[in-house]
Amino acid sequence: xxxxxxxxxxxxxxxxxxxxxxxxxxxxxxxxxxxxxxxxxxxxxxxxxxxxxxxxxxxxxxxxxxxxxxxxxxxxxxxxxxxxxxxxxxxxxxxxxxxxxxxxxxxxxxxxxxxxxxxxxxxxxxxxxxxxxxxxxxxxxxxxxxxxxxxxxxxxxxxxxxxxxxxxxxxxxxxxxxxxxxxxxxxxxxxxxxxxxxxxxxxxxxxxxxxxxxxxxxx
Amino acid sequence: xxxxxxxxxxxxxxxxxxxxxxxxxxxxxxxxxxxxxxxxxxxxxxxxxxxxxxxxxxxxxxxxxxxxxxxxxxxxxxxxxxxxxxxxxxxxxxxxxxxxxxxxxxxxxxxxxxxxxxxxxxxxxxxxxxxxxxxxxxxxxxxxxxxxxxxxxxxxxxxxxxxxxxxxxxxxxxxxxxxxxxxxxxxxxxxxxxxxxxxxxxxxxxxxxxxxxxxxxxxxxxxxxxxxxxxxxxxxxxxxxxxxxxxxxxxxxxxxxxxxxxxxxxxxxxxxxxxxxxxxxxxxxxxxxxxxxxxxxxxxxxxxxxxxxxxxxxxxxxxxxxxxxxxxxxxxxxxxxxxxxxxxxxxxxxxxxxxxxxxxxxxxxxxxxxxxxxxxxxxxxxxxxxxxxxxxxxxxxxxxxxxxxxxxxxxxxxxxxxxxxxxxxxxxxxxxxxxxxxxxxxxxxxxxx
Numbered sequence: 001x002x003x004x005x006x007x008x009x010x011x012x013x014x015x016x017x018x019x020x021x022x023x024x025x026x027x028x029x030x031x032x033x034x035x036x037x038x039x040x041x042x043x044x045x046x047x048x049x050x051x052x053x054x055x056x057x058x059x060x061x062x063x064x065x066x067x068x069x070x071x072x073x074x075x076x077x078x079x080x081x082x083x084x085x086x087x088x089x090x091x092x093x094x095x096x097x098x099x100x101x102x103x104x105x106x107x108x109x110x111x112x113x114x115x116x117x118x119x120x121x122x123x124x125x126x127x128x129x130x131x132x133x134x135x136x137x138x139x140x141x142x143x144x145x146x147x148x149x150x151x152x153x154x155x156x157x158x159x160x161x162x163x164x165x166x167x168x169x170x171x172x173x174x175x176x177x178x179x180x181x182x183x184x185x186x187x188x189x190x191x192x193x194x195x196x197x198x199x200x201x202x203x204x205x206x207x208x209x210x211x212x213x214x215x216x217x218x219x
Numbered sequence: 220x221x222x223x224x225x226x227x228x229x230x231x232x233x234x235x236x237x238x239x240x241x242x243x244x245x246x247x248x249x250x251x252x253x254x255x256x257x258x259x260x261x262x263x264x265x266x267x268x269x270x271x272x273x274x275x276x277x278x279x280x281x282x283x284x285x286x287x288x289x290x291x292x293x294x295x296x297x298x299x300x301x302x303x304x305x306x307x308x309x310x311x312x313x314x315x316x317x318x319x320x321x322x323x324x325x326x327x328x329x330x331x332x333x334x335x336x337x338x339x340x341x342x343x344x345x346x347x348x349x350x351x352x353x354x355x356x357x358x359x360x361x362x363x364x365x366x367x368x369x370x371x372x373x374x375x376x377x378x379x380x381x382x383x384x385x386x387x388x389x390x391x392x393x394x395x396x397x398x399x400x401x402x403x404x405x406x407x408x409x410x411x412x413x414x415x416x417x418x419x420x421x422x423x424x425x426x427x428x429x430x431x432x433x434x435x436x437x438x439x440x441x442x443x444x445x446x447x448x449x450x451x452x453x454x455x456x457x458x459x460x461x462x463x464x465x466x467x468x469x470x471x472x473x474x475x476x477x478x479x480x481x482x483x484x485x486x487x488x489x490x491x492x493x494x495x496x497x498x499x500x501x502x503x504x505x506x507x508x509x510x511x512x513x514x515x516x517x518x519x520x521x522x523x524x525x526x527x528x529x530x531x532x533x534x535x536x537x538x539x540x541x542x543x544x545x546x547x548x549x550x551x552x553x554x555x556x557x558x559x560x561x562x563x564x565x566x567x568x569x570x571x572x573x574x575x576x577x578x579x580x581x582x583x584x585x586x587x588x589x590x591x592x593x594x595x596x597x598x599x600x601x602x603x604x605x606x607x608x609x610x611x612x613x614x615x616x617x618x619x620x621x622x623x624x625x626x627x628x629x630x631x632x633x634x635x636x637x638x639x640x641x642x643x644x645x646x647x648x649x650x651x652x653x654x655x656x657x658x659x660x661x662x663x664x665x666x667x668x
Contacts, residue, residue, distance in 0.1 A: 012467060012471050015474040015475065015478060016474075019478065083559055083562070084529070085562060087532070087566070088529060088532045088562075091535055092528075092531070092532065096539060097536060097539060102466045102469045102473060103470060104477070105473070105474045105478070106477065114539070115539075118539060
């Protein structure tokens with residue numbers, strides 16, 4: 001799952017990025033409102049974390065711009081101000097949730113998980129199919145109760161397919177959601193990851209629709 | 220003397236007293252002398268009549284009374300008398316004198332003399348007296364007298380009229396003074412009301428609505444009010460900026476500890492210290508807010524609109540968690556408070572309800588006898604009665620397993636106290652969870668006492 005983090009405080013940014021990466025998320029970072037606005041408009045994110053106090057263009061304006069251009073990605077706003085007005089304005093502008101600084105990282109992680117789950121139409125933090133279990137809280141995968149060691153990109157592929165269970169995902173879409181925007185994207189490597197996942201988790205989990213993409217079937 | 224009204228009354232009263240007293244004295248002495256002159260004129264006329272009568276009947280003075288026709292001359296002791304003394308000393312007098320005579324002095328000058336005298340029975344009268352020489356060379360003394368009782372009656376009558384007239388004048392004057400004082404003081408009374416109700420009319424008073432003597436004062440009041448508000452805003456802004464500046468590093472420190480690989484060993488004490496830091500920060504910020512509520516309370520806050528706006532936001536958040544929030548707010552509710560303070564109170568209570576509710580939150584806002592009542596109920600676990608007061612005290616968290624500094628309700632309670640309002644935690648009769656009842660006075664002083 002690919003997340004855009006819009007935050008101007010570099011240390012905080014790095015911490016949130018580490019936290020989310022540890023859960024198998026791919027994180028792009030925007031340090032000012034203008035960059036945030038551009039990335040939000042051009043890249044297909046699964047979720048956006050937006051600080052309202054961004055330089056150049058404030059968070060609320062960025063959010064309004066996205067919503068005006070029909071970008072429907074769930075947005076979690078961060079605010080350091082005590083003024084409730086900011087939060088109300090943010091939610092009025094189309095945010096889905098808010099957190100006030102200072103927040104606890106585990107709580108942010110929980111909110112992110114909850115938001116992504118809501119997007120997938122689920123209430124449980126677990127995805128389970130044919131003995132394979134993905135715990136989104138810590139990005140751990142087990143096969144019939146036995147832990148399986150997966151790389152970050154393998155987890156990203158599995159997580160995206162699980163979150164979009166029942167939907168056919170093209171290689172391009174998959175690569176857009178597992179790579180950050182500054183990395184070299186090669187959709188040919190997707191087939192490599194799928195093969196590795198099949199080797200580690202069994203061949204029945206991920207279905208291949210020849211020439212069109214991949215899919216985890218719903219029960 | 221500190222009352223303008225009393226000052227106006229006393230000074231007006233003194234001026235009126237001096238004016239009326241002077242007027243009374245002048246008019247009284249004028250009327251006195253006028254009455255005396257009239258009296259003397261009448262005496263002179265009577266004397267002339269007597270002289271004319273004598274000159275006609277000089278050869279038979281006993282007939283003089285045939286010409287002096289006033290019946291009072293015939294009525295005994297009537298107070299009107301005449302007397303003629305012949306060259307040989309024989310006395311002719313009006314019947315009214317009975318056996319008495321007027322006290323004549325023989326050295327009387329040939330000019331008419333008028334003077335006061337006293338009758339044998341002690342009756343005071345005024346007498347006109349002259350020695351005249353007729354054509355035949357004989358010298359006669361002619362005198363007429365009138366009792367002063369008549370003059371006194373005239374004077375008493377004049378005094379009475381004067382007293383009535385001046386009493387009326389004093390009454391009209393006093394009424395005028397009271398009315399004038401009221402008219403003069405009306406702009407000041409209005410200014411007082413306007414200052415008290417300036418939040419309804421917007422923050423600035425219009426000095427062109429006041430007389431030119433009061434207008435500069437209105438401008439000064441406007442300046443002071445604006446300045447006061449500015450100072451409060453600035454100090455609040457500085458506090459908010461300080462909080463912002465401290466919160467981010469605090470969050471960074473906390474996160475760094477959370478991300479440590481072996482955090483179990485070091486995290487506890489460090490996180491406790493950070494919790495204390497955050498709580499202290501929130502408390503100080505709340506205290507800065509609560510210490511300035513009086514200055515901030517000249518702003519009108521639209522309660523209904525704020526409740527609806529917040530309910531809309533929290534409905535969205537509730538829906539995310541598969542919960543439902545319903546709101547019922549009487550239209551047109553408003554109160555005197557900084558909108559940010561009201562939002563802080565409402566936001567904290569709704570945040571708390573959202574955190575603890577299972578499926579439902581119900582918000583109602585309506586008028587209350589002492590202000591505005593806001594009730595937020597949820598179907599969560601509620602707070603046992605014995606723990607409710609602790610929930611309203613700074614820094615006491617009832618359940619550390621749910622995120623938050625545990626300050627929301629405490630800050631709310633302190634803010635409300637500063638505005639003279641109150642917060643009560645109860646068991647929700649309708650939903651079974653917690654019911655938070657807030658009563659916020661429409662005017663800040665209403666509940667303070």
